Amino acid sequence: MSAPSQLSKDPHNNYFDFGAARQVPETHTWEGLYEHPLVDGGVGAAEDAVPVVDLRDPHAAEAVARASEQWGTFLLEGHGIPSELLARVEARIVSVFALPASEKMRAARQDGQSHGYGLPPIASYFPKTTWSEGYTMSPANLRAELRKIWPDAGEDYRHFCDVMEEFHRQMLAVVDKLTVLFLAALGVAGVEAGRKIVETMSETVTMHINWYPKCPDPKRTLGLATHTDSGFFTFLMQSHVSGLQLFRREPDRWVGVPPGALIVNIGDLFQILTNGRFRSTYHRAIVNRDSTRVSVAYHLGPPADAKVAPLREAVGGGKPAYRTVTWREYFLVRKEAFTTGGSALQMVSLSPGDHDDDGDGADQISEISS
Numbered sequence: 425m426s427a428p429s430q431l432s433k434d435p436h437n438n439y440f441d442f443g444a445a446r447q448v449p450e451t452h453t454w455e456g457l458y459e460h461p462l463v464d465g466g467v468g469a470a471e472d473a474v475p476v477v478d479l480r481d482p483h484a485a486e487a488v489a490r491a492s493e494q495w496g497t498f499l500l501e502g503h504g505i506p507s508e509l510l511a512r513v514e515a516r517i518v519s520v521f522a523l524p525a526s527e528k529m530r531a532a533r534q535d536g537q538s539h540g541y542g543l544p545p546i547a548s549y550f551p552k553t554t555w556s557e558g559y560t561m562s563p564a565n566l567r568a569e570l571r572k573i574w575p576d577a578g579e580d581y582r583h584f585c586d587v588m589e590e591f592h593r594q595m596l597a598v599v600d601k602l603t604v605l606f607l608a609a610l611g612v613a614g615v616e617a618g619r620k621i622v623e624t625m626s627e628t629v630t631m632h633i634n635w636y637p638k639c640p641d642p643k644r645t646l647g648l649a650t651h652t653d654s655g656f657f658t659f660l661m662q663s664h665v666s667g668l669q670l671f672r673r674e675p676d677r678w679v680g681v682p683p684g685a686l687i688v689n690i691g692d693l694f695q696i697l698t699n700g701r702f703r704s705t706y707h708r709a710i711v712n713r714d715s716t717r718v719s720v721a722y723h724l725g726p727p728a729d730a731k732v733a734p735l736r737e738a739v740g741g742g743k744p745a746y747r748t749v750t751w752r753e754y755f756l757v758r759k760e761a762f763t764t765g766g767s768a769l770q771m772v773s774l775s776p777g778d779h780d781d782d783g784d785g786a787d788q789i790s791e792i793s794s
């Protein structure tokens with residue numbers, strides 16, 4: 425392990441050389457990871473099979489509604505993104521993380537910054553470090569951001585930016601289609617409403633790329649800590665190596681998501697917007713001994729200071745279940761939730777306890793609060 429002292433005093437931000445690690449050190453050892461059984465979400469029993477939505481299906485809106493209510497996650501098919509593009513995205517991501525530490529650390533995320541190379545924001549809420557590296561970037565300032573890594577803007581820089589911008593362009597078309605389905609599922613009328621939402625969300629897109637190196641003792645560590653995404657919804661592209669797990673209740677278990685598909689995760693602000701009808705999902709990433717894994721999370725949400733409240737159509741004749749929040753405010757609530765072992769959604773709930781986010785009265789699942 426090398427910890428170049430000039431780079432950071434934050435233990436979560438020091439460089440750990442995964443390639444040289446022959447074992448998992450104490451800093452990266454997590455307890456209680458296998459308290460709940462693990463089931464296969466691809467070929468498992470019907471109640472464990474992760475729902476699939478095909479955008480070409482004429483009944484896709486109903487499938488979206490069902491999956492968002494019951495799982496908060498689904499596999500998206502018929503999205504039209506060429507697998508060849510996804511392969512190029514993957515190859516370019518691998519090439520960034522393969523750079524020497526000193527080059528990657530030029531883009532290190534600074535305290536409180538939303539963008540940059542290093543562990544994601546939630547990492548700082550945990551006493552242990554995860555077996556991964558990450559890099560958060562927004563398509564809007566991708567080229568400026570990546571100049572920190574490649575100041576000479578050479579070939580690698582151009583290839584990376586070109587492929588990520590192409591991915592972003594194609595993803596926006598998928599966002600458009602899925603937003604129409606979400607609105608139909610919620611009974612929100614009007615093409616105009618949909619267009620406005622998509623326009624606003626497309627300005628705030630954040631891409632977070634994850635790199636999970638091979639691990640000599642994968643059962644002792646975690647790639648990405650258990651969390652819900654906080655925005656409206658996230659698309660997740662994962663390579664052909666599995667690692668994503670969803671937490672499901674009744675009975676408590678981890679469901680392994682089959683590799684290779686585009687995944688959609690409902691986020692906390694969408695749960696608020698839909699008055700609790702669509703649910704965010706706790707998920708985590710594990711690592712493995714034989715293969716390095718990469719993923720790209722494409723996070724969508726409102727502008728940081730836009731007010732998010734339950735939609736009239738979702739509240740109907742009932743009462744709003746959540747108070748109005750902005751994304752910026754919600755980050756602070758979530759930080760407090762992580763430090764107190766509570767649930768951020770409960771903290772913004774207007775009738776706490778009534779509709780706790782996991783449905784069993786317990787605030788958080790084990791390794792979050794340990």
Ligand SMILES: C=C1C[C@]23C[C@@]1(O)CC[C@H]2[C@@]12CCC[C@@](C)(C(=O)O1)[C@H]2[C@@H]3C(=O)O
Pocket residue numbers: 538544545546547560630632651652653654655721723
């Ligand atoms: C838009 C965002 C969502 C995110 C925080 C961020 O500002 C940029 C990184 C995102 C990410 C990726 C890994 C998991 C996560 C919980 C984290 O710490 O950083 C998510 C954040 C989120 O959904 O809140």
Ligand SMILES: O=C(O)CCC(=O)C(=O)O
Pocket residue numbers: 632634648653658660662667668707708709718719720721
């Ligand atoms: O790598 C994965 O499968 C999970 C990534 C994720 O959850 C995230 O970046 O928010």
Ligand SMILES: [Fe+2]
Pocket residue numbers: 651652653658707721
């Ligand atoms: Fe996530």
